[in-house]
Amino acid sequence: MQDIAGVLVNSVISAALYATMAYGLAVIYGVMRIINLAHAGLMMLGAYATFSLFTRFGLDPFLSLLVVGPLFFLFGVVLYRLVVRRLPRSGATPSMESLLLLFGVWLVLQNFAYFIWTGDTQSILTAYTMKSVAVLGVRVGVPSLFVFAGSVLSLVFLNVVLKTTYLGKAIRAVTQNRDAALLAGVDADSISAVAFGLGTAFAGVAGGMLSTLYAFTPDFGRSFLLKAFCIIVLGGMESVTGVAAGALVLAFLENGLSAWTTLPTSFQDAVSFTLLFVTLVAFPQGLPGLFARLRTAFR
């Protein structure tokens, strides 16, 4: 039995990681109206990249994020240029072609990982993997704290880019009104490449961080993709606060249910799926829609 402080601290820590995963999807969806089903495979690849840097070169998994991030950005740009840009452009909703193509990319990545790293379960054990410290009176694993810090830094980085650079503003402009962005001189194709690179980098970094918390196989990432979907359905794709709120709701439910009920750990993934289902049925506009409706209800 855990107290409320424990659940809250753990929720905030998970939420930061979840938001990082969800952002990778949201940036790509925003610019291209494509749901990147390969996100799970890219997270898995990020975990293995971190693993290889750790075992081959002894690079600390959190320091290796500084390598994995840029490397995955480039990989995303190449993936876009070679494959994704050939898709017919999605309208308001993602095209079937884009879903199939990126699902195919996921399968290719998976089999690539089986080929290179075999199907054996791997994990990263550092000197601090088993250590923990007290945060607000709650014992928290040191890797979890580093994951929290890494997530927050990634999110701050993304927001600074989106808010202050011409490139970032161009990404937001294409997201909010593509034609208007073209008319302002934005090359939507280059921006799509950058957005796909950013989304891929976020998947890689999220995967690298996950590898310090969980054991993984080439099949890794599936349940986290589902969590990212759930967050996006809850919080919407467009707003920073929406994604953060969605991530918090999911993380709180997961942590709360495992702390205060006898729900077996193996059922944890059912939380995000149930939440996704309930959200889609009960308030398909997600949290922003729910808040909007509540506002009008109390007027």
Next chain:
Amino acid sequence: MRLLTVESLDVFYGDVQAVRNVSFTVDEGEVVTLIGANGAGKSTTLRALAGLLVPRAGRVVFDGQELAGRPANELASRGIVLVPEGRQLWPAMTVLENLRMGAYPKHARARADAILGEIFAMFPILERRVSQKAGTLSGGEQQMCAIGRGLMAQPRLLLLDEPALGLSPLLVREVFASLRAIRARGVTIVLVEQNVPHALALADRAYVLETGRVTLTGTASELLVDSRVRDGYLGYGSV
């Protein structure tokens, strides 16, 4: 000096031809208006000139260069700037961000601050709204923001698609006053506008479009007294 020559332009939406064999010219510093009923092909012509639609046939020569079919972002960088129908602002970006993004083309960035000052002088309300999200502006403010965004690109040719659509008579007058100010600064303008009296009062010359074709052309003052224009487009009220 001739700035724009459009020759035998054909534009399709899928299989439907919206613009047929349209030709017209615009000189540097001139204001030319395209008038016509809904669906006459005015907006389609502008969208093709701005690169949002690819013409199936015809030539677009801008400043001596053949530019038909080039992508919109390239045309914007060359100075052809469309202020689209319905404003098309970025709703979740602030007014200031919308305006600043207007200066996205590299050549426009250096003078962005100076132009921004001129836009605030022209539309003082925008300066009071700088940190407000564009989606929360009133229709008139949105139109001013859209025009301001277009000016931030320092256009050589400003294409305006229905800038007065959906605005109250008072705001229509305000928007046209600002267009006169823009014209006074020597910006070349092609204006598409349902409000024909206002459009003709502003323009030097006009082309009348009917079902995708140019059916009549002349100076604005000639067309203001032309019986066909009076019957067709000036029926309701006057300036």
